[in-house]
Amino acid sequence: xxxxxxxxxxxxxxxxxxxxxxxxxxxxxxxxxxxxxxxxxxxxxxxxxxxxxxxxxxxxxxxxxxxxxxxxxxxxxxxxxxxxxxxxxxxxxxxxxxxxxxxxxxxxxxxxxxxxxxxxxx
Amino acid sequence: xxxxxxxxxxxxxxxxxxxxxxxxxxxxxxxxxxxxxxxxxxxxxxxxxxxxxxxxxxxxxxxxxxxxxxxxxxxxxxxxxxxxxxxxxxxxxxxxxxxxxxxxxxxxxxxxxxxxxxxxxxxxxxxxxxxxxxxxxxxxxxxxxxxxxxxxxxxxxxxxxxxxxxxxxxxxxxxxxxxxxxxxxxxxxxxxxxxxxxxxxxxxxxxxxxxxxxxxxxxxxxxxxxxxxxxxxxxxxxxxxxxxxxxxxx
Numbered sequence: 001x002x003x004x005x006x007x008x009x010x011x012x013x014x015x016x017x018x019x020x021x022x023x024x025x026x027x028x029x030x031x032x033x034x035x036x037x038x039x040x041x042x043x044x045x046x047x048x049x050x051x052x053x054x055x056x057x058x059x060x061x062x063x064x065x066x067x068x069x070x071x072x073x074x075x076x077x078x079x080x081x082x083x084x085x086x087x088x089x090x091x092x093x094x095x096x097x098x099x100x101x102x103x104x105x106x107x108x109x110x111x112x113x114x115x116x117x118x119x120x121x122x
Numbered sequence: 123x124x125x126x127x128x129x130x131x132x133x134x135x136x137x138x139x140x141x142x143x144x145x146x147x148x149x150x151x152x153x154x155x156x157x158x159x160x161x162x163x164x165x166x167x168x169x170x171x172x173x174x175x176x177x178x179x180x181x182x183x184x185x186x187x188x189x190x191x192x193x194x195x196x197x198x199x200x201x202x203x204x205x206x207x208x209x210x211x212x213x214x215x216x217x218x219x220x221x222x223x224x225x226x227x228x229x230x231x232x233x234x235x236x237x238x239x240x241x242x243x244x245x246x247x248x249x250x251x252x253x254x255x256x257x258x259x260x261x262x263x264x265x266x267x268x269x270x271x272x273x274x275x276x277x278x279x280x281x282x283x284x285x286x287x288x289x290x291x292x293x294x295x296x297x298x299x300x301x302x303x304x305x306x307x308x309x310x311x312x313x314x315x316x317x318x319x320x321x322x323x324x325x326x327x328x329x330x331x332x333x334x335x336x337x338x339x340x341x342x343x344x345x346x347x348x349x350x351x352x353x354x355x356x357x358x359x360x361x362x363x364x365x366x367x368x369x370x371x372x
Binding site: 041044045048068073085115122 | 142143144145146147150153155156157158159160169170172173174256259260261264266321323324325332334348350351352355359360
């Protein structure tokens with residue numbers, strides 16, 4: 001049906017490049033690394049990973065988390081069997097804050113979070 | 123002079139799904155993490171009001187190309203004429219399965235109107251919107267879902283497109299469905315009754331369809347995470363459709 005319709009890329013008003021993204025450690029994703037999975041229109045589930053032993057990658061991850069929360073993304077982390085929504089991010093301590101006590105803090109290096117963009121009721 | 127190279131499908135011309143993938147790649151470099159919704163000819167793109175590319179909801183395609191590279195102009199639908207009536211009230215009639223509206227003309231005289239919503243039209247429009255979902259995106263989303271729910275539930279999802287989970291907090295049962303709103307049920311030992319259908323899409327959706335701008339299993343993941351991590355926000359952000367309305371998708 002509509003899959004047969006083809007569009008010219010430049011009509012989308014974005015620059016077109018027929019190349020793949022290189023983001024941080026994307027080329028060799030280590031499944032064991034912490035990070036954030038982002039729900040994405042073109043990817044389904046886009047994985048951002050960082051190596052906790054590499055300060056530049058940790059710094060980039062911190063910037064990304066801060067930016068996402070600023071833009072209204074809902075970030076979810078698992079703690080035990082619970083899924084919890086991140087309320088804030090402590091840049092100094094590198095922890096997700098999910099409650100009001102120190103026990104309700106999750107280090108970014110010990111979890112894989114999932115981020116969802118702002119949602120609209122359908 | 124040599125002949126002009128023929129434009130190629132997949133590079134010079136792309137499908138909606140290919141455009142979605144390519145735009146997502148480009149936008150990731152600019153730290154735009156969610157990708158970009160793709161407008162579809164004939165469907166209304168409804169975006170979350172604070173979304174950074176909100177202007178896309180006004181975007182209209184002007185031309186498209188068939189598989190031989192032949193250009194086709196897309197006629198823009200004329201804007202609807204302003205109505206001389208204003209809606210005073212409307213309600214859903216369960217018995218006749220339609221919406222009854224009371225309208226008023228400029229002189230203040232009231233009239234009634236009957237509005238039909240067709241389930242089949244919802245289904246067909248949803249199929250049209252499905253052309254924007256890259257298959258690989260859905261496959262990745264399915265993998266992600268597998269990591270979030272028990273194996274037996276995931277098997278049921280693969281087989282039927284549905285799975286259920288009871289909220290630890292409210293004890294409400296949620297029936298998550300691929301490509302349809304989530305049904306909230308109250309269950310006890312003797313009976314169960316539906317509360318409503320919860321419709322919510324990250325970033326946006328196509329009007330009068332069940333399709334979000336993200337692939338269907340991404341919508342399911344968003345519903346599941348919001349239910350688990352922020353149930354009250356899930357209810358607050360979702361549209362709550364009565365279960366017998368076509369929009370509920372039952």
